[in-house]
Amino acid sequence: MKVAIxxxxxxxxxxxxxxxxxxxxxxxxxxxxxxxxxxxxxxIDLQKALVRKKETGLCGDPKIKAMEVVTNxxxxxxxxxxxTNAETGEPAISxxxxxxxxxxxxxxxNKGPIALAYKKLISLAKKNGVELRHEATVAGAIPVxxxxxxxxxxxxxxxxxxxxxxxxxxxxxxxxxEGLTYxxxxxxxxxxxxxEADPTYDVQGIDAAIKLVILANTVWGNGVTLDDVDRTGxxxxxxxxxxxxxxxxxxxxxxxxxxxxxxxxxxSPRIIRKNHPLVVNGTLNAITIVTDMARDITLIGxxxxxxxxxxxxxxxxxxxxxxxxxRS
Numbered sequence: 001m002k003v004a005i006x007x008x009x010x011x012x013x014x015x016x017x018x019x020x021x022x023x024x025x026x027x028x029x030x031x032x033x034x035x036x037x038x039x040x041x042x043x044i045d046l047q048k049a050l051v052r053k054k055e056t057g058l059c060g061d062p063k064i065k066a067m068e069v070v071t072n073x074x075x076x077x078x079x080x081x082x083x084t085n086a087e088t089g090e091p092a093i094s095x096x097x098x099x100x101x102x103x104x105x106x107x108x109x110n111k112g113p114i115a116l117a118y119k120k121l122i123s124l125a126k127k128n129g130v131e132l133r134h135e136a137t138v139a140g141a142i143p144v145x146x147x148x149x150x151x152x153x154x155x156x157x158x159x160x161x162x163x164x165x166x167x168x169x170x171x172x173x174x175x176x177x178e179g180l181t182y183x184x185x186x187x188x189x190x191x192x193x194x195x196e197a198d199p200t201y202d203v204q205g206i207d208a209a210i211k212l213v214i215l216a217n218t219v220w221g222n223g224v225t226l227d228d229v230d231r232t233g234x235x236x237x238x239x240x241x242x243x244x245x246x247x248x249x250x251x252x253x254x255x256x257x258x259x260x261x262x263x264x265x266x267x268s269p270r271i272i273r274k275n276h277p278l279v280v281n282g283t284l285n286a287i288t289i290v291t292d293m294a295r296d297i298t299l300i301g302x303x304x305x306x307x308x309x310x311x312x313x314x315x316x317x318x319x320x321x322x323x324x325x326x327r328s
Contacts, residue, residue: 004030004075007082014306020046030073037064089113109136136312155291159259166283167202204233205267
């Protein structure tokens with residue numbers, strides 16, 4: 001399988017390292033970052049590309065832009081892992097459309113396009129007889145879409161709820177365990193590399209809401225948007241609120257909920273009992289899928305990280321390879 005990769009940030013580098021390390025039967029024929037690109041139909045030396053990126057900040061030739069890789073490289077699957085633009089989804093949407101119009105499969109970890117244009121993109125994929133897979137857009141290494149599509153095939157999915165943001169979960173864990181204020185826990189999260197300099201997307205529940213929209217649209221195809229999510233963040237939580245919950249053998253977690261039976265779409269801090277399956281610590285994510293036959297299934301795992309996200313991308317790539325090998 002020939003693969004082109006757009007984006008060489010943390011996730012892109014992690015993916016390239018895994019492809020270079022593991023015998024996955026993949027040849028990378030194109031790579032682009034925001035300022036340069038490489039095209040080689042016989043296969044790129046991935047270790048050299050990683051060293052070049054580390055030393056110069058560029059993966060390849062500054063004259064080669066990302067769209068040129070998308071348009072001209074010879075590949076079977078485009079992996080789109082450029083930075084998320086939650087407002088327009090661009091330029092990633094254009095990269096994906098161009099690849100699918102070339103009848104190439106697309107795998108992405110980019111939340112913006114999937115949250116904003118999933119219906120149009122999946123329609124284009126079907127029209128061109130290709131796959132659009134996005135396991136890595138929600139909950140990192142947790143195979144939530146694969147579980148729903150295959151492991152729970154035949155089940156009716158009633159609801160999905162869980163912890164979808166590791167930064168918030170870390171902050172709430174530290175507030176509960178050490179009695180830290182929100183500001184102290186946030187500072188610690190920044191020092192640990194779990195929170196951005198501007199943590200707004202995380203702590204105000206925007207990131208979790210985007211992931212909830214992706215889940216709802218993928219599972220039920222209901223065309224919801226971020227504006228449809230009732231959202232409250234954790235930035236106003238106090239140690240007193242945590243303490244009061246603790247006195248009742250409970251804790252507080254930021255829970256994202258989608259329920260098809262009631263049209264509920266909500267992200268908010270919730271008081272839950274400490275023995276609840278969703279009470280995970282640190283940066284872990286946890287998702288419960290409510291079904292008619294299997295009842296409640298809870299998945300727990302790492303929701304972020306370059307190698308963890310690469311795991312989800314590679315899973316999608318190997319699914320495509322296996323699926324289309326069988327058809328040929």
